Amino acid sequence: MDIGSVSRTYDGRVALRFQCGFPYSPDEVWTVLTDPERLRYWFPACVVELAPGTPLEFGSSDDQDGRPGVPAGHATTGSVLVVRRGHVLEYLWDSEILHWEITPDGSGGCWLTLTHTTDDEDDALAHGAGWHAGFEVIEAQLEGRPIDWSPRDRVAELAEHYRRPSA
Structure with a gap:
């Protein structure tokens, strides 16, 4: 997978973008983004109800080796913003926006x-390795492969690729 790209939004915020093609239907990919049993391996929130305004808690505990990008014991809040089943899922995570889009x-x-989307380029880059590792878990789940590695360890391996180059 290519490393994510970073750009500025119209309002000066920073957008970290990942895109990956999958030989699976939009419905199959949607399931990986919304099924709590699958999310527990790679995403720091369990979405119980897919409806705008639903509150979310993002975090992970010491016994959850997955959920890359969020330190164990750390919790933040957010809410579901947009749901278009099989196409768009968007969350507010503190002041950051996560926008998932599935396109046939x-x-x-x-x-x-x-x-x-976040306020700071360093913050965006700090999330890069976690999202990269998350996409690797998504790919494994779609292919039916077991998650027999630590996504958290994979984040550590990828972190160097998501650091701002020294001047």
Whole structure:
């Protein structure tokens, strides 16, 4: 997978964007983004109700080795902003926005795009390794492969690729 890209939004915020093509239907990819049993391996929130305004708590505990990008014991809040089943899922995470979009590719597969919008480039880059590792878990789940590695360890391996180059 290519490393995510960073750009500025119209209002000066920073958008970290990942896009990956999958040879699976949009419905199959949607399930990986919304099924609590699958989310527990890679995402720091369990979404129980997919409805705008639903409150969320993002965090992980010491016994959850998955959920890359969030330190064990750390918790923050947010809410569901947009739900268009099979197409768009958007959350507010503190002041950050996570926008997931699934686009059919015309051959039965689809593109999954995540845009993580935050206020600071260093913050965006700090999330890069976690999202990269999360996409690797998504790929394994879609392929039916077991998650027999530590997503948290994978984040540590990838972290160097998401650091701002020294001047």
